[in-house]
Amino acid sequence: MDSVGNILMYFIIALAIIVFSVLTVTSRKILRSATYLLFVLFATAGIYFQLGYEFLGAVQIAVYAGGIMVLFVFSILLTSRPGNNSEPLTTHKKWMGISAAVAGVALSGYSLLSYGAFLGREMSSNLNVDITRIGHALLSTDKWGYLLPFEAISILLLACIIGGVVIARKR
Amino acid sequence: MLGGLALSKSVKQVRAVAVTGATALMALAAYLVIEFLSLRAAGDVSPMLFTGSWTWFAPLNINLALGVDGISVVMIVLSAFIVFAGVFASWNLKPLTKEYFMWFCLLSTGVFGFFISIDMFTMFMFYEVALIPMYLLIGVWGSGNKNYSAMKLTLMLMGGSAFLMLGLIGIYFHSAPEGGQLTMNILEIAENNAIPHEWQYYLFPMTFVGFGVLGAMFPFHTWSPDGHASAPTAVSMLHAGVLMKLGGYGCFRIAIFLMPWATQELSWIFLVLTGISVVYGAFSACVQTDLKYINAYSSVSHCGMVLFAILMLNTTAMTGAVLQMLSHGLMTALFFALIGMIYGRTHTRDIRKMGGLMQIMPFLGVGYVVAGMASLGLPGLSGFVAEMTIFVGSFQHADMFHRVFTVMACCSIVITAVYILRVVGKILFGAVQDEHHKTLTDAEWHERFAVVTLILAVAAIGCFPNFFSNIITEAADPIMKLFA
Amino acid sequence: MELSYTVAVLIIPIVMFLFLGIVGVKLSKKTAGLLGTCAMGVTTLIAYASALTYFFGTSQGQIVDGVRQQLEVLDITWLQFTENLVIKLGILLDPISAMMLIVITTVSLMVHIYSLGYMDGEKGFQRYYAFLSLFTFSMLGLVVATNIFQMYIFWELVGVSSYLLIGFYYTLPAAVSASKKAFIVTRFADLGFLLGILILSFYTKTFDFVTLTSNPSAAITSAGGATFMGCSVMAWALTLIFMGGAGKSAMFPLHIWLPDAMEGPTPVSALIHAATMVVAGVYLVARLFPVYCLEEGTMTVITVIGCVTALYAAAVACVQSDIKRVLAFSTISQIAFMITSLGVARPELHEGVGYMASMFHLFTHAMFKALLFLCAGAIIHAVHSNEMSKMGGLRKYMPICNIAFLIGCLAISGIWPFAGFFSKDEILVAAYANSPVWGIWLSAVAGMTAFYMFRLYYKIFWWNNPDYGHHTPHEAPMTMTFPLIFLSLVSIVAGFVPFGDLVTWNRGVLHTQIVWAVAGTSTVIAVAAIALATVLYYKENPVPTKMADACRGLWTAAYKRFYMDELYQFITHKIIFACISRPIAWFDRRIIDGTFDLLANVTNSASYAVRKLQGGTIQGYVLVYILGAAILAAVSIICLI
Amino acid sequence: MEITMLMYLIPSLIMFGCGVYGFITRKNMIAILISLELMLNSVDINFTVFNRYLFPGQMEGMMFTLFAIGIAAAETALAIAIVINVFRAVKKVDIRELTKMKF
Numbered sequence A: 001m002d003s004v005g006n007i008l009m010y011f012i013i014a015l016a017i018i019v020f021s022v023l024t025v026t027s028r029k030i031l032r033s034a035t036y037l038l039f040v041l042f043a044t045a046g047i048y049f050q051l052g053y054e055f056l057g058a059v060q061i062a063v064y065a066g067g068i069m070v071l072f073v074f075s076i077l078l079t080s081r082p083g084n085n086s087e088p089l090t091t092h093k094k095w096m097g098i099s100a101a102v103a104g105v106a107l108s109g110y111s112l113l114s115y116g117a118f119l120g121r122e123m124s125s126n127l128n129v130d131i132t133r134i135g136h137a138l139l140s141t142d143k144w145g146y147l148l149p150f151e152a153i154s155i156l157l158l159a160c161i162i163g164g165v166v167i168a169r170k171r
Numbered sequence B: 001m002l003g004g005l006a007l008s009k010s011v012k013q014v015r016a017v018a019v020t021g022a023t024a025l026m027a028l029a030a031y032l033v034i035e036f037l038s039l040r041a042a043g044d045v046s047p048m049l050f051t052g053s054w055t056w057f058a059p060l061n062i063n064l065a066l067g068v069d070g071i072s073v074v075m076i077v078l079s080a081f082i083v084f085a086g087v088f089a090s091w092n093l094k095p096l097t098k099e100y101f102m103w104f105c106l107l108s109t110g111v112f113g114f115f116i117s118i119d120m121f122t123m124f125m126f127y128e129v130a131l132i133p134m135y136l137l138i139g140v141w142g143s144g145n146k147n148y149s150a151m152k153l154t155l156m157l158m159g160g161s162a163f164l165m166l167g168l169i170g171i172y173f174h175s176a177p178e179g180g181q182l183t184m185n186i187l188e189i190a191e192n193n194a195i196p197h198e199w200q201y202y203l204f205p206m207t208f209v210g211f212g213v214l215g216a217m218f219p220f221h222t223w224s225p226d227g228h229a230s231a232p233t234a235v236s237m238l239h240a241g242v243l244m245k246l247g248g249y250g251c252f253r254i255a256i257f258l259m260p261w262a263t264q265e266l267s268w269i270f271l272v273l274t275g276i277s278v279v280y281g282a283f284s285a286c287v288q289t290d291l292k293y294i295n296a297y298s299s300v301s302h303c304g305m306v307l308f309a310i311l312m313l314n315t316t317a318m319t320g321a322v323l324q325m326l327s328h329g330l331m332t333a334l335f336f337a338l339i340g341m342i343y344g345r346t347h348t349r350d351i352r353k354m355g356g357l358m359q360i361m362p363f364l365g366v367g368y369v370v371a372g373m374a375s376l377g378l379p380g381l382s383g384f385v386a387e388m389t390i391f392v393g394s395f396q397h398a399d400m401f402h403r404v405f406t407v408m409a410c411c412s413i414v415i416t417a418v419y420i421l422r423v424v425g426k427i428l429f430g431a432v433q434d435e436h437h438k439t440l441t442d443a444e445w446h447e448r449f450a451v452v453t454l455i456l457a458v459a460a461i462g463c464f465p466n467f468f469s470n471i472i473t474e475a476a477d478p479i480m481k482l483f484a
Numbered sequence C: 001m002e003l004s005y006t007v008a009v010l011i012i013p014i015v016m017f018l019f020l021g022i023v024g025v026k027l028s029k030k031t032a033g034l035l036g037t038c039a040m041g042v043t044t045l046i047a048y049a050s051a052l053t054y055f056f057g058t059s060q061g062q063i064v065d066g067v068r069q070q071l072e073v074l075d076i077t078w079l080q081f082t083e084n085l086v087i088k089l090g091i092l093l094d095p096i097s098a099m100m101l102i103v104i105t106t107v108s109l110m111v112h113i114y115s116l117g118y119m120d121g122e123k124g125f126q127r128y129y130a131f132l133s134l135f136t137f138s139m140l141g142l143v144v145a146t147n148i149f150q151m152y153i154f155w156e157l158v159g160v161s162s163y164l165l166i167g168f169y170y171t172l173p174a175a176v177s178a179s180k181k182a183f184i185v186t187r188f189a190d191l192g193f194l195l196g197i198l199i200l201s202f203y204t205k206t207f208d209f210v211t212l213t214s215n216p217s218a219a220i221t222s223a224g225g226a227t228f229m230g231c232s233v234m235a236w237a238l239t240l241i242f243m244g245g246a247g248k249s250a251m252f253p254l255h256i257w258l259p260d261a262m263e264g265p266t267p268v269s270a271l272i273h274a275a276t277m278v279v280a281g282v283y284l285v286a287r288l289f290p291v292y293c294l295e296e297g298t299m300t301v302i303t304v305i306g307c308v309t310a311l312y313a314a315a316v317a318c319v320q321s322d323i324k325r326v327l328a329f330s331t332i333s334q335i336a337f338m339i340t341s342l343g344v345a346r347p348e349l350h351e352g353v354g355y356m357a358s359m360f361h362l363f364t365h366a367m368f369k370a371l372l373f374l375c376a377g378a379i380i381h382a383v384h385s386n387e388m389s390k391m392g393g394l395r396k397y398m399p400i401c402n403i404a405f406l407i408g409c410l411a412i413s414g415i416w417p418f419a420g421f422f423s424k425d426e427i428l429v430a431a432y433a434n435s436p437v438w439g440i441w442l443s444a445v446a447g448m449t450a451f452y453m454f455r456l457y458y459k460i461f462w463w464n465n466p467d468y469g470h471h472t473p474h475e476a477p478m479t480m481t482f483p484l485i486f487l488s489l490v491s492i493v494a495g496f497v498p499f500g501d502l503v504t505w506n507r508g509v510l511h512t513q514i515v516w517a518v519a520g521t522s523t524v525i526a527v528a529a530i531a532l533a534t535v536l537y538y539k540e541n542p543v544p545t546k547m548a549d550a551c552r553g554l555w556t557a558a559y560k561r562f563y564m565d566e567l568y569q570f571i572t573h574k575i576i577f578a579c580i581s582r583p584i585a586w587f588d589r590r591i592i593d594g595t596f597d598l599l600a601n602v603t604n605s606a607s608y609a610v611r612k613l614q615g616g617t618i619q620g621y622v623l624v625y626i627l628g629a630a631i632l633a634a635v636s637i638i639c640l641i
Numbered sequence D: 001m002e003i004t005m006l007m008y009l010i011p012s013l014i015m016f017g018c019g020v021y022g023f024i025t026r027k028n029m030i031a032i033l034i035s036l037e038l039m040l041n042s043v044d045i046n047f048t049v050f051n052r053y054l055f056p057g058q059m060e061g062m063m064f065t066l067f068a069i070g071i072a073a074a075e076t077a078l079a080i081a082i083v084i085n086v087f088r089a090v091k092k093v094d095i096r097e098l099t100k101m102k103f
Helices: A004-026 A030-051 A054-079 A091-114 A131-138 A147-168 B002-007 B011-041 B070-089 B097-116 B120-141 B146-173 B186-192 B197-214 B223-230 B233-258 B260-287 B291-311 B315-346 B362-375 B382-395 B400-428 B435-439 B445-463 B465-483 C002-026 C029-056 C095-118 C125-143 C148-166 C173-204 C209-214 C216-221 C233-248 C257-263 C266-275 C277-287 C296-317 C323-344 C353-383 C399-413 C419-434 C436-461 C478-496 C516-537 C543-550 C552-559 C561-613 C618-640 D005-025 D029-054 D060-090
Strands: B049-057 B062-068 C071-080 C086-093
Touching: A004 A030, A004 D005, A004 D029, A030 A054, A030 D005, A030 D029, A054 D029, A054 D060, A091 C618, A091 D005, A131 D060, A147 D060, B011 B070, B062 B070, B062 B097, B062 B120, B070 B097, B070 B233, B070 B315, B070 B445, B070 B465, B097 B120, B097 B233, B120 B146, B120 B186, B120 B223, B120 B233, B146 B197, B146 B223, B146 B233, B146 C561, B186 B233, B197 B233, B197 B260, B223 B233, B223 B291, B233 B260, B233 B291, B233 B315, B233 B465, B260 B291, B260 B400, B260 B465, B260 C561, B291 B315, B291 B382, B291 B400, B315 B362, B315 B382, B315 B445, B315 B465, B362 B382, B362 B400, B362 B445, B382 B400, B382 B445, B382 B465, B382 C071, B382 C148, B382 C173, B400 C173, B445 B465, B465 C071, C002 C029, C002 C071, C002 C086, C002 C095, C002 C125, C029 C095, C029 C125, C086 C095, C086 C148, C095 C125, C095 C266, C095 C277, C095 C353, C095 C478, C125 C148, C125 C266, C125 C277, C148 C173, C148 C233, C148 C257, C148 C266, C148 C277, C173 C209, C173 C233, C173 C257, C209 C216, C233 C277, C233 C296, C257 C266, C257 C323, C266 C277, C266 C323, C266 C353, C277 C323, C277 C353, C296 C323, C296 C436, C323 C353, C323 C419, C323 C436, C353 C399, C353 C419, C353 C478, C399 C419, C399 C436, C399 C478, C399 C516, C419 C436, C419 C478, C419 C516, C436 C516, C618 D005, D005 D029, D029 D060
Parallel strands: none
Antiparallel strands: B049 B062, C071 C086
16 A cells, blocks of 8 residues: 555656646647656656656656757757747648557557556565665676676767767768 | 670671671581481481580579470571571671670570570570570660660560469479479470379460460560560561570470470460461551561561461471471561661661662662562462461361361461562552662672571572471471370 | 473573573673573473473373373472372373463463563563563473472462562552552462362372372262361362462452553563463363362352353453453453353263363463464554554554454454364353353353454554654564564464364363354354444444443443452452551550550559658658557457457 | 556556657657657656566666666767758758658
């Protein structure tokens, strides 16, 4: 039995995710979309916190909300003039999108619900993810160690930095 | 020969190599005939002579199996003749002379390879080798609406070879009795005779149509007029003269030889189609105005006659079919050579714009008349011999149906006379239509040489047919015994 | 074999043809002409030698029990179809072929000599002689054929040489179209011939004349009573073969090419289209006569066609104004006489006199018709026109020609003692013996013959001469008059050749005597007709024009040859070209080609359509991917449930 | 009341659906990127949720999410560099205009 605050928090988060996700993709102002996305990302971080993954939540906020969103906003400001709404969607395209999304959601939802019993289990309380463990895991080469992916992603990020510079460089 | 061409630099060298090669080819063909005859005379009665076999791809039992019988021998001689004449006919071809001759040689290689193969796979391979250069030869060196024609020709023939491929694979998988070693060798397949009847029912039409497309069978003939009209002279010659014969030869060698049961069952369908070809081609030729179109439709008619005779399934008609292949090959080559030469001078092939050419270029005129006479079956030239053998052979068929169709096919000789005389009358006789034509010159020596070579060949068959007919009959007889 | 030198009559002309054809241009005209003529002379001598040896030589047992044997002098296998069906090239000597050898070589030689003068100065003189040699070769090959297929071969060759000679003046459109017409019409007839051969050989398993004719009933019964469309197949075969003959011999309705064929040089008309080639049909029927006379139906067809043609051609000949056309129609009419004579001949009637009469008439007709044509040639040569209106009063300028032409007219009209009298008389006897209907019919036609020939004669030689301008007509040179004189003599005496002893259907001896009732009647009719012609045409007078006006419709119809040409024109152009060829060509372009083009276009547009799916729009890809995945998932879920 | 797994998965699912919809329908390239981020996020949530509920003693799901966030950052940086470059070239960020590289 979770605390009422927890449950209340959950509902706020879930509602935020649903509402802002929809707003993100339906808003015709691109900057607003980005803002709604920010809210969604914050809500996601909230989920992480609620699940007990504080580090992950922190990373989510730092990297996504802090880093990526800034990139988005900058690029939006660079590429579009204020008040420049995107034109309304053609119905044809809208229906295509809706049908694809609804079909996907319906199918996944159906399968989720059909496994309701399995998925209805409670959260176990013995969570063991302190920051030390994460640090060790990230930098170890043992069985549960993630040094290799860690290094790989570092190189990837480096490559991205260089790539980004090269691509966006003025010629 | 290809190698020699690749090395040669100047136009003169190219010509020299081409002529040498073609002459060597002629000599080899002649040598082959002599050897063949002497072996036959010595009492060698095996179906194929000079056989050889080299394994090519062991897992599927594909061999490079070669061998000749009477029919292939005469076809080889025919090809050698036409290649020889073709080289002379394309003497002044420009540009890219070297490349032209290289493709030309590749084409000949395919043709010769086809005639000497007795392995289905090699046969198919050579068939394709002969086919592909056509596209380039027409597309690059052709005239008129050449892209369309080249494309159409290649696509339709490729479509045919798709059928053929299916048919051949089908035959391959039923080539041996249960559990035996599958084979591509035609002789072995014929010996095994293991293709189940229900399969023959599907495979026969496939292979027949596959080759029939090349043999310009109605309604798959439309590539031929366009293709011929656009192709350069020598290619038209080789194409109408030899390549279309591949169709007839293949029908006979694969479709009929390997699947006798289905042949008897289904031949009536194709008989109707080829019968239509014969008359239809002739009628079509009556109203065409382009010299090459007239000839192409006449080829449709004559090649239809070949397939028609093959389907009659008796030795005489078969002999006639091969004679017709020979004769049609030579005289169409002659026709196309002459048309090419006339076109090279007048720059038009429209018969309405020509007239009285006999006064201006008597040599070409006489050549054209001779070709026309051969085509409409003048005794003493090859067309008569072939057609008569076909008609007499076909008429010996026991079925009323077949005989009625023979009568129908006979009618084509009258129609042939109509369109040949129409052309001859329009372009050669009468008053000169175009004042510019008066300044034109008659044939040059290499052109004369090509024409005379072909005329001599046509006359040789026409005057001494028994020599050829015996060689062919000997080869056709054992096969046609299957149907007796 | 003793007579094997007969081969030379074939070899010399063909060698001459090749020689003149290939190197002729290099020779001078004189040399070429003389060479051709000398070769022809030698050929003629050899032909005479062998024919006379055949008829009168007794040494080799040629006559057994009063029947002349057929001698196969030579027989080479040319092309083997099956074991039984073999085309052989050979020489068969029997009475009719020996007689034909004489006829052909004689006329041919005369024409060769005549042409030296007539064709002098023409372009293509060498070519002309080459073609003449080719024609002689083919015609001789035709008559000595040992089997029906050899005959067909030479038959075609004859057709071609005729084509070449008619189209000799190839720059004139009329000549070109006439030659084309001649070839195609005869070719059409030859189709019948070929089919006939096919049917005949299919049942009898042989091409050989000797085998066929020595046991004709076996040939007939070999069909085993098979029928096709209600008639026995043998009747079909023989009728079809006769169709070939009718085409060559210009029988109605396949006669239309012959009048036009007069576009060729006149000596050619004399040789080919009057004396020799056109009788090939008669010869063909005569060759197979023993077989024919067992098929009553076919014989009736032959008779009827012969009679209709005889009347038709005579009627047309009465009104034509072109001298050569008149002669052409008279030829058609006379050949129809021969055909009818064969048609009415039966072995049991007067010992088969019709056969003999036909051959006899063939012989005499060849002589006097060649004479008439050569005279016409001389006249045309003199006045440079074919039209009768441009002639008149020529008797003063061309006395030899006048007399020769008169002899020819008398011969064709059947006046004693000229050749035509005897042969025509025999024909009438045969016709009356078969049925009086045919007899009376033919007598009437014979009267018409005399009428139109004398109409022609008077118009040319007696009427007032028109203005000849600068070149007054004059007698032809010696090379031309010599053949005229020679043939005149032959026309006078040919009637006395004892044909009954020489040429009969069973090669035995036929005892003929002149049946005076018939002969008298026909002479009276002929004289009456001549008298009528004399009255009407002796001098230029308005009576004929008035008569023509009186029955304008009939006259015009006859002048237009009863619109046969127009009918053919209509059939070939309107029906065959417009209703068969053009639709087929259209069908080919649009439907068949269209189908294949459509296939190609569909493939093309399909690729264009599919190309959009691969357009690089990620959004599209995602859409398809998601929907596809959803569908797959849905399907698998449904299946799992 | 318990907060079950399902209750986390359903918002995540809806988020993913929105991402799909946005990805397909939007024309602005940045908006497309945003939709992409939505989808990535929902996947991340799933990883963590499954990890948390099913294998609470381990942290593979969390690690995966961690790396996914890193890669998303890299990807976004690169994509935005491209977008800006394209914008410089054609002065548009509309995806329909970018047909020059097609075919």
